[in-house]
Amino acid sequence: MNGNAYLPQLARIIHIKEEVPGARAIKTFRVEFMNGGGFDHEPGQCAMISVFGKGESMISIASAPTITDYKQFSIMRSGRVTTAIHDMKVGDVIGVRGPYGNRFPVGDWKGRNLVFIGGGCGLAPIWPVIQTAVANRSDFGRITVFYGGRTSRDIMYAAELEKLRGEADVYLSIDSPEDGWDGYCGFVPANVMDKPQNPHNAIAITCGPPIMIKFVINNLREMGFADEQIYTTIENKMKCGIGKCGRCNVGKDYVCVKGPVYSWAQLKSLPQEY
Ligand SMILES: Cc1cc2nc3c(=O)[nH]c(=O)nc-3n(C[C@H](O)[C@H](O)[C@H](O)COP(=O)(O)OP(=O)(O)OC[C@H]3O[C@@H](n4cnc5c(N)ncnc54)[C@H](O)[C@@H]3O)c2cc1C
Numbered sequence: 595m596n597g598n599a600y601l602p603q604l605a606r607i608i609h610i611k612e613e614v615p616g617a618r619a620i621k622t623f624r625v626e627f628m629n630g631g632g633f634d635h636e637p638g639q640c641a642m643i644s645v646f647g648k649g650e651s652m653i654s655i656a657s658a659p660t661i662t663d664y665k666q667f668s669i670m671r672s673g674r675v676t677t678a679i680h681d682m683k684v685g686d687v688i689g690v691r692g693p694y695g696n697r698f699p700v701g702d703w704k705g706r707n708l709v710f711i712g713g714g715c716g717l718a719p720i721w722p723v724i725q726t727a728v729a730n731r732s733d734f735g736r737i738t739v740f741y742g743g744r745t746s747r748d749i750m751y752a753a754e755l756e757k758l759r760g761e762a763d764v765y766l767s768i769d770s771p772e773d774g775w776d777g778y779c780g781f782v783p784a785n786v787m788d789k790p791q792n793p794h795n796a797i798a799i800t801c802g803p804p805i806m807i808k809f810v811i812n813n814l815r816e817m818g819f820a821d822e823q824i825y826t827t828i829e830n831k832m833k834c835g836i837g838k839c840g841r842c843n844v845g846k847d848y849v850c851v852k853g854p855v856y857s858w859a860q861l862k863s864l865p866q867e868y
């Protein structure tokens with residue numbers, strides 16, 4: 595970190611992949627730091643991305659911590675800053691400051707079965723956790739990944755998910771039937787209920803739209819998962835990222851520092867302000 599915590603490091607966009615088309619398009623950006631800059635990160639951490647003249651947005655770091663050549667961010671177009679970055683090209687320069695927040699405690703989960711449940715852009719924050727588990731495959735039991743989008747065109751990381759099938763059970767879903775779709779049709783929580791997961795020695799990690807998370811957690815509880823076995827992230831609006839501005843707080847917690855990763859047991863003990 596250079597003296598001023600708010601000063602971003604410069605990073606050049608080296609690759610852009612269009613993941614999902616449409617009004618709420620998702621693109622994945624790979625950036626490399628300039629001027630010898632950079633930082634290490636842990637799975638679950640995020641970074642503040644700035645588009646000069648437009649503003650900043652907190653975005654999960656979607657690349658595995660072992661990748662040092664670049665950082666990857668998967669960004670949904672939702673407003674001013676995210677639209678500005680969607681309009682950028684390879685070679686353009688953005689600002690990146692971080693890493694911020696806590697991490698998924700993957701190291702504590704050795705020997706356990708891992709169940710990942712994502713929806714929409716929510717695959718991005720858990721992707722580094724999946725990559726870490728797969729890179730250390732023999733440290734973990736069964737790895738299961740549920741992921742869903744509204745339609746088949748809304749499935750992000752489609753090729754990566756297909757490749758993952760060699761290491762994990764992958765169950766994809768779309769909301770309604772489509773010609774040629776051989777995965778599940780229905781919402782993500784229903785797909786999980788359709789393939790009940792054994793809670794014994796398991797950890798479930800879920801990320802996605804708040805309504806999806808709510809129903810996924812209900813279903814996991816019904817299957818017998820304890821609150822301590824369920825992890826998620828919360829994406830309160832953030833400004834400083836370093837516990838100074840009070841923009842992101844839930845009760846006494848500054849989510850940018852204490853979160854965004856919480857077990858359901860921890861979240862239940864906080865005021866329902868997220
Ligand atoms: C810890 C964390 C991790 C995140 N990771 C990702 C990620 O990996 N990919 C990604 O695409 N987005 C991620 N987000 C959300 C992202 O920060 C916001 O979508 C972005 O800041 C919106 O900025 P904007 O200027 O484009 O939109 P604005 O013009 O500020 O807002 C557009 C719309 O989005 C709403 N909005 C703005 N910020 C948020 C927010 N934090 N949560 C929910 N709604 C919001 C506004 O109320 C408004 O309706 C993350 C947020 C947090 C806090």
Ligand code: FES
Binds near residue numbers: 849
């Ligand atoms: S974003 Fe400023 S305190 Fe968390």
